Amino acid sequence: MPSRRDLLASLLAAPAALTLTRSAIAQPSPLQAAAAAVSDGQPISRDALLAFAREVSRVPYQAPRADVPRALTQLNLDQYRQIRMKPDLRIWAGENRGFTLDLLPTGSVFTNPVTIRTVDGGIIRDKRFAGDQYDFGQVPPLPPEAAVPYSGFRAYTSLNGEAPVDEALVFQGASLFRSLAKGQVFGVMARGLTLNVAEAQGEEYPAFRQFWIERPGPGASAIVVHALLDTDSVTGLYRFAVRPGDATVCDVEATLFPRVDLQHVGIAPMTANYLFAPNDRTGVDDVRGGVHDAQGLQIWNGNGEWIWRPVTNPETLQVAAFVDQNPRGFGLLQRDRRFEAFNDLDARFERRPSVWIEPLGEWGQGQVQLVEIPVNDEMNRNILAYWRPRTPLARGAEHFFTYRMHWCWSPPERPAFAYVSSTRTGRAQGGGRRRRFLVDFTSEDFADPAKAAGLRANLTNQRGRIGNVDGRLVPELRLYRVAFDLDPETGNQVELRLVLEREGQAQSETWLYRWTP
Structure with a gap:
């Protein structure tokens, strides 16, 4: 009889291993029973999924093993990305579900296997690789019967048009x-x-080791x-x-x-x-x-x-x-x-x-x-x-x-008030390690000088020395620019904090910055 550790590895690595029967295992462990409840042919249940995760956590972790064809592991990323499910053979293609799935094989840098199942009509269904469902581009195709683990999936939908052809969600790696x-x-x-x-x-x-979609x-x-x-x-x-x-x-x-x-x-x-x-x-x-x-x-x-x-x-x-x-x-x-x-x-x-x-x-x-x-x-x-x-x-x-x-x-x-739209730094006059900062705050209110009256820049520093501070409203650009010089002196890290205030009340988000050489 396989050890509990070996059995867990097989449960996590291969969908077929999750089809357990009492004839194969006379007395299923709690993990085996929990795995069987979330495998092929079973009704989907949040409680069952939680129970499975709970039981997995109660045994030592075992990384899943996968037998990835050598032809796939030797592909570079550009070659690997040519392999995609044929659009008319994607999961749910032609069903008007709003989404289709492209199941991604292992290959190139994506060698960690995952188990993928769909849930159709409330019933869990295993998905297994079939080479004839894929367009391999310039890559030599695998035989239809090749056993290839999955590494993830893409979900397509109609983000920019009517047909579900736009990648909207990717799980891989x-x-x-x-x-x-x-x-x-x-x-x-x-x-x-x-x-x-x-x-x-x-x-x-x-x-992520297993998916139920x-x-x-x-x-x-x-x-x-x-x-x-x-x-x-x-x-x-x-x-x-x-x-x-x-x-x-x-x-x-x-x-x-x-x-x-x-x-x-x-x-x-x-x-x-x-x-x-x-x-x-x-x-x-x-x-x-x-x-x-x-x-x-x-x-x-x-x-x-x-x-x-x-x-x-x-x-x-x-x-x-x-x-x-x-x-x-x-x-x-x-x-x-x-x-x-x-x-x-x-x-x-x-x-x-x-x-x-x-x-x-x-x-x-x-x-x-x-x-x-x-x-x-x-x-x-x-x-x-x-x-x-x-x-x-x-x-x-x-x-x-x-x-x-x-x-x-x-x-x-x-923020309901001004936000930072730009931060720029460059060498300041005086040489050495001195730096010049320009921080722009943007707000529609800044188009009206009357609404910007009374603003002041509250600038503080943890180390170093600040100089040449200049706060200036530019109404035609709807911004308030704060310029200043930083001399870090002997420090190698300076924390800066800047906020626009009126009568002690914040009128902008708080700009934080860490200067390092």
Whole structure:
């Protein structure tokens, strides 16, 4: 009889292994029984999915094994991306469900297998690879009978037209997923969970191992995905309800079952690439004005303060923590939507989504954490933001988080007063390490000088020395510019804070900035 550890590996790795019978196993374990309840031919049940995740968490983690054909593992990314399901053979094609699915085989860098099931008429159905369903492009096709594990899926819908031909949702690679809104191109990516980011013991990477995708009703505008996440330290069950549109909204329910006390866990994490922008062009020799998925981190904290923190590509790893209680929202935003700000006809950075996290319910004490990693190319995702609970998530307990993700052009909520529209830095007069800063605040009220009367810039610094501060209204541009010089003196890190005030009351969001050499 197989060991419990070997049996768990087979349950997580292969759909066929989940079809267990009493003739094969005389006395099924709790895990085997729970697995059977969420496998092929069974009715979908949230309670059954939770029970399965709970039982998975009660045994030691075993990474799934997969036999990926050598012909696929040797493909580069460009070759691999040629392999797609034929449009008329995608899941639900021609059924007027509002969505179709392209199931993605393992191959190239995507070698971690996942189990994919659909839920048709409330009944779970396994999905298995069939080579004749795929267009291989210039890649030599596999035989129809080839056994190939899946690595994820794409969901298509009618974002920009009537037919479901637009990619709206992709799950592939560890716990990564991404979405976008009408007219956008893919940019910021989300993760299901992060563990021990930037810690000395090294980061642990959870992964989605199994999916149950509910077949939408006729003409549906939303799709529901259930996912099992697993890794050494924790098992999780997720439910995603995704509604694509002018802004794509994704409601997330996450139930976590830790195997150990989780000291550093990231909830609702998102990641972006950032190479340079007008506030960070040191050593840049590039025809483009900026290269990034997101310009900064915005936070609407539990006290009602709006914070804008431009991100940077630092020389050394930087971690910033914004302590809060019951945050109202946070996200990585792409604020500049002008083509000329980037001048890239291929990447189209101006069309990349902002991602805004709206906690549903109280999340208690913790911090929004921002991680900035130095990179020298635009392919690496070096910006990471997430919520870190103050209290560790206890082993053996169940922890529930719900939040709403907005993949959008701008968040559904925004400050009622002036917001930061631009941050620029450059060398200041006087030489040395002195830097000149230009921070522009924008508001429709700034078109009327009378409405901007009495404004003053409240600028503070933790280290270094500030000089040549100048606040100036520009009515024709609807902005208020604050210019100043920073002399870091002997410091290698200076924290800056700037807010427009009138009679001691904030009239803008709070600009925060960390200068490093």
